[in-house]
Amino acid sequence: MPSEDKVLEEVRTENIDIEAVLDPVEPDGVFRDSRECAALALQAGTTKLLLSPPTPRPKKG
Amino acid sequence: MEQSSTSALLQGTVLDLASDVVSALRSGDHVRAGGTLAGVSAGGGVARAAVRVLGADLLLPATLLGCEPVPDQLTVFQDAVAAHPPRDDAAPTVVWSHWAMIRALRRLGRPPTGPLADDAGAEPDARWLDDAGWQYLTHQLAVLAPLALPGEECAVMRAARRRPVDVARGFVRAVRRRDWQQAAGAGRWLTLLDGVPATLGLEAGLDFVRLMGGSDPRVALQLEAARLMPAGVPL
Amino acid sequence: MSARRVEEAALDWVCAHRDRFALGEDALAADGQVNRTWKPLGELAQVCASVSVGTPPSDPLHARVTELLDFAWQQTHKGEMFLLMQSLEPFATYPLEVYAAFASAGYRHHGYEASAAVVARTRGWRLTEQYPTRRLGVMEAERRSGLRPHGKVPQALVRTWLGGLPEPWTFERAAGYALTHVVFHLTEWGRTPQGVPPDLADYLRHWLPPWLDTCFEARMWDLSCELLAVAASLPSPPEPAVLEDAWQRVAAAQHACGAIPEEGSAQHAAPPGQDDPYAFTDCYHSTLMAVFAAALTTARQSEVERAGQGVPG
16 A cells, blocks of 8 residues: 555656756846945045046946 | 645755765765665655656766766666656657656666667757757757767757857856856856857856855756866766 | 837937037036036037948938037037136046047047147146046047047057956946947947957957847846947957847837837836836937947948948948
């Protein structure tokens, strides 16, 4: 007589669509860019230019 | 609920099996390769399904390092091949991963018996990759990473060999998307291909993928395979 | 290819918003925001200068960008404003960089060039601390403005991200913007593809496709357009399938009004059903870059077609 575990496992296996697991779709891409913190020991406050040298992106002009 | 808890159990078992293979590849210790399956009753449905999902790579320590496969493990592997043949309308990756498992058995001198014995040698075609864009090509190759072995000759390998730049582009894309499993699989293929642009920086790339995604044993498995590949004896 | 349609619609948006590029009073103010005044105007000038060179005079688009260039030059009071900026901020590089865009299209102010030359002779100017990419840009601006460049291109190039041929999977947004500008400077904004050294050209041909693909997926429309401009500035352009796919994705991101948002987040924030849903600052740059990239793409394409027909290019 099959054990209860075994029956349960048979039921479980039938529920699995193995072919779907073997033919997976791509997960969504994850994108996060590294940031840059202002260099340490730079003066804070009004001299914004020092804190964000020169702008976050290169000049596009 | 039933479906999701079952697939969680299946995925967990796949991860355990992958960990076993990684340990074996790292240490050359074939006994450890059988760790997860040793405690499972022969023919256990979930374990068998997990073996089918991990596929031919379960026997990678034997294939690549020449270790003797653990008898229990071989039995479950053979059961998995017999119990999960591709359906008639199965996707190419399903057909090919099954073929790869039979191929692995043949390599070890244990060809399948029973109903599968006759047509088991027939190689599927790889026409679905002919017009595949480089993104899809890389994704499919990564899913079929167990076929990336030194000296392997099959239609999927030939498709990969024809397009080293495309696979390299796919590797870059996978890393950018933080899809470590695809990146590791593509990286394993790239170690076997000629004509990969040197600027790719594959070695550093594989180290990077290990750093970022190596805690997943499926990723680690591909990276271990890639590490052993150049030194691996052609089959 | 959809590049031409994207270009026409984007240019419609630019023309309809021309006055938003006008220099207001804060252009000269000490606390004015140059990124909202000089930068957009300089970008308008640069894009129109490039498009006018690459578009035959018989093309209606040529007249439209020439009008925009005239408008932009009027905003600088035919260059007088550069002289004024020089007296206010003598060591700033951005006025020269903006001026260079005009100079490249033949709009020049000799008085400004003479006074800029005085400053550019100092050690202080040469040693201005800046990103390697920016340095290349300033050298290029000097050259285009008739000054003697303060350094050599190869030495400046190797200091840039692109010049060092980094592993392509280390690409991120900042590296992307740096590399597009390196190519813009090496090629005079797409005019001279042969300015890209062969090793860089190979490198870009190999790796632009995954960069483009992932920037599109991340809905970074602005950087995607810049990368397309780079693709069209190479000695041999990428495979047609790559460009075809990319331009379809730009077209899909373009609003009916012609605007292309910089990022996907602007699309989320935009109120639905509006004729003109984006704030100027959220879309002007990407829309300009689409015009720029599309003009280069179509120009390269007609070059290829002419070559194919055996007509001397």
